[in-house]
Amino acid sequence: MPAYSQIFLTLAGIKRFRGQELKHKVCNLEQNISFVWDFLTNILESPEACSGFEADEVPAESYSSHHALCCPMPPFSSIF
Secondary structure, X not given: OHXXXXXXXXXXXXXXXXXXXXXXXXXXXXXXXXXXXXHHHHHHOOHHHHHHOOOOOXXXXXXXXXXXXXXXXOOOHHHO
């Protein structure tokens, strides 16, 4: 995402700007931050992202049959 990288490039060199050039850089920085914020908010509020954070019930036997040989038991039996 170009706006994201532009934010870091601007911040890295912001100390060397003065006057109108600094004002212009800060204005562009605000626009880029706003764009990135809106973009990330739209992703987080999308149905795909929301469904990715939903918890599902997992039967205890699925843990033991799939992970007993490779993973330690979970700390709380109620999780699985």
